[in-house]
Amino acid sequence: MCVNFAVASVHQIIIYFEIVMANYPSNQFKNGLKVMIEGDPCSMVDVEFVKPGKGQAFTRVKLKNLITGRSWERTFKSNETAEGADVMDTDMEYLYCDGEMWHFMDPQSFDQVAADKTAIGDAHQWLKEQDKCLVTLWNNNPISITPPNFVELEVTETDPGLKGDTAQGGSKPATLQSGAVVRVPLFIEQGDVLKIDTRSGDYVSRA
Amino acid sequence: MSELWKATASVENLRKRAEIFTQIRGFFAERDVLEVETPLMTTAAVSDPYIDTIECRYHPLPEQQGQTRYLQSSPEYAMKRLLASGSGAIYQICKAFRNGEYGKRHNPEFTMLEWYRPGFDHHRLMDEVEALVVPLLGLTSCQRISYGELFHQYLDIDPYSATAEELAVITREHIELEMDDDNRDNWLNLLMSHVIEPQLVDSGGVFVYDYPASQAALAKVMKNSAGQSVACRFELFVTGIELANGYFELTDAAEQARRFAQDIAQRQVEGLPVRPTDSLLVEALENGMPECAGVAMGLDRLVMLAQGTEQISDVIALPFGRA
Numbered sequence: 001m002c003v004n005f006a007v008a009s010v011h012q013i014i015i016y017f018e019i020v021m022a023n024y025p026s027n028q029f030k031n032g033l034k035v036m037i038e039g040d041p042c043s044m045v046d047v048e049f050v051k052p053g054k055g056q057a058f059t060r061v062k063l064k065n066l067i068t069g070r071s072w073e074r075t076f077k078s079n080e081t082a083e084g085a086d087v088m089d090t091d092m093e094y095l096y097c098d099g100e101m102w103h104f105m106d107p108q109s110f111d112q113v114a115a116d117k118t119a120i121g122d123a124h125q126w127l128k129e130q131d132k133c134l135v136t137l138w139n140n141n142p143i144s145i146t147p148p149n150f151v152e153l154e155v156t157e158t159d160p161g162l163k164g165d166t167a168q169g170g171s172k173p174a175t176l177q178s179g180a181v182v183r184v185p186l187f188i189e190q191g192d193v194l195k196i197d198t199r200s201g202d203y204v205s206r207a
Numbered sequence: 208m209s210e211l212w213k214a215t216a217s218v219e220n221l222r223k224r225a226e227i228f229t230q231i232r233g234f235f236a237e238r239d240v241l242e243v244e245t246p247l248m249t250t251a252a253v254s255d256p257y258i259d260t261i262e263c264r265y266h267p268l269p270e271q272q273g274q275t276r277y278l279q280s281s282p283e284y285a286m287k288r289l290l291a292s293g294s295g296a297i298y299q300i301c302k303a304f305r306n307g308e309y310g311k312r313h314n315p316e317f318t319m320l321e322w323y324r325p326g327f328d329h330h331r332l333m334d335e336v337e338a339l340v341v342p343l344l345g346l347t348s349c350q351r352i353s354y355g356e357l358f359h360q361y362l363d364i365d366p367y368s369a370t371a372e373e374l375a376v377i378t379r380e381h382i383e384l385e386m387d388d389d390n391r392d393n394w395l396n397l398l399m400s401h402v403i404e405p406q407l408v409d410s411g412g413v414f415v416y417d418y419p420a421s422q423a424a425l426a427k428v429m430k431n432s433a434g435q436s437v438a439c440r441f442e443l444f445v446t447g448i449e450l451a452n453g454y455f456e457l458t459d460a461a462e463q464a465r466r467f468a469q470d471i472a473q474r475q476v477e478g479l480p481v482r483p484t485d486s487l488l489v490e491a492l493e494n495g496m497p498e499c500a501g502v503a504m505g506l507d508r509l510v511m512l513a514q515g516t517e518q519i520s521d522v523i524a525l526p527f528g529r530a
Binding site: 027048049050051052053054055056057058060072073074075076077078080 | 255257258307308309310311312313382383384385386392393396397399400401422424442449452
């Protein structure tokens with residue numbers, strides 16, 4: 001009996017969550033809301049109420065598919081709803097890559113998640129062990145990784161530095177410890193630690 | 208700490224707003240148009256199916272059962288009763304209320320300028336609207352284009368004769384949405400708001416006239432040069448934003464009663480709230496309203512356009528979210 005009760009109550013909790021999570025009417029849409037569209041979790045980037053003086057009301061939404069990254073526009077009728085997506089952004093520490101998966105840890109709970117190649121996208125080239133990243137979880141699985149805006153990475157390979165050439169403003173490629181190749185000034189040497197803007201992939205300064 | 212106590216509009220924008228209101232009053236004083244006021248709490252509600260009226264309750268005594276009143280969504284019916292009472296040319300600046308209209312360019316309680324000109328038709332009224340807004344918005348002039356030409360130009364269709372199915376196909380080529388509807392006007396409105404308006408952004412002021420007869424609302428219906436029935440209605444769009452809506456006004460009482468009945472029937476079919484229509488307007492028309500043209504203009508949007516702001520909350524001191 002007790003076991004049955006426990007099962008029933010867990011079931012009730014699940015149903016309760018479905019009711020609470022489930023549907024957002026279009027008049028509650030707002031920027032940043034995460035919803036399910038055609039099976040994929042999407043984020044609302046821009047929400048606009050459209051209503052001609054005499055016509056019907058609509059909500060025009062710019063959406064971003066959080067799996068594929070595709071952005072597009074979709075219009076919802078005033079009585080339409082969208083199913084909420086269980087998407088959460090969490091700060092996590094990058095641990096290591098096992099060759100196939102990239103592993104991250106929640107520094108509070110010590111929970112670990114592993115992101116595949118699709119989820120990691122271009123972020124892999126900026127990852128350094130123990131750096132804090134923003135991990136987007138959908139149903140507790142990582143679907144995208146955002147590295148810190150600025151990272152500090154060591155130069156593992158570049159042509160020898162040309163001292164005294166700083167005024168020329170020329171540049172050369174340098175390979176960083178994470179594998180990324182960036183354009184750097186000519187005076188940079190192997191072993192230098194550089195500050196890089198991950199949003200543009202640009203060299204900022206020596207760290 | 209919450210900032211909800213604070214005005215969203217800058218003092219600069221509030222000063223500009225006051226200045227524009229003064230200029231509008233000066234414009235009408237010069238032209239001998241009388242400023243009037245009509246009730247905000249009315250016994251009848253607007254019939255337009257897609258305008259939802261906000262209800263309130265009047266209690267003669269606190270413990271007595273209240274009577275329902277409606278916060279007016281436009282002063283049109285009342286101002287027409289003044290015209291039929293012999294007022295001559297009139298204008299009004301008032302609050303109007305509409306349920307659910309809340310967004311970047313909508314506030315459920317907004318400020319409307321409405322005026323009526325006995326002896327004018329809608330083309331002559333467009334001239335006057337242009338004379339008012341051109342200096343306020345720093346425009347040089349406004350273009351004029353018929354609804355038919357506009358749809359030909361941007362979508363290559365005839366909006367007067369295309370079927371709902373044809374319009375649905377074109378709409379779905381431009382807009383992703385799930386909708387089935389056999390009402391032509393709903394598709395036309397979508398194409399206007401989603402496809403055409405955004406392309407008018409660089410066009411300054413544009414008057415669109417000769418709406419389809421099915422969108423006549425309270426305008427007369429006449430034949431255009433091609434023999435198609437069109438509504439003597441115009442709208443003014445400035446940089447693609449709907450700013451004003453005007454009519455060569457319907458004066459036929461029986462036709463007015465028929466249009467109310469038609470709106471109520473549509474509300475019933477669509478499961479929308481059905482509220483009392485204005486029988487006093489019909490009586491006023493029976494008694495005789497002078498031939499006239501009238502127009503309503505959103506003043507918050509006018510100030511937005513004058514100040515080049517994107518949000519209506521930039522020009523309303525305390526918008527709905529902080530009311």
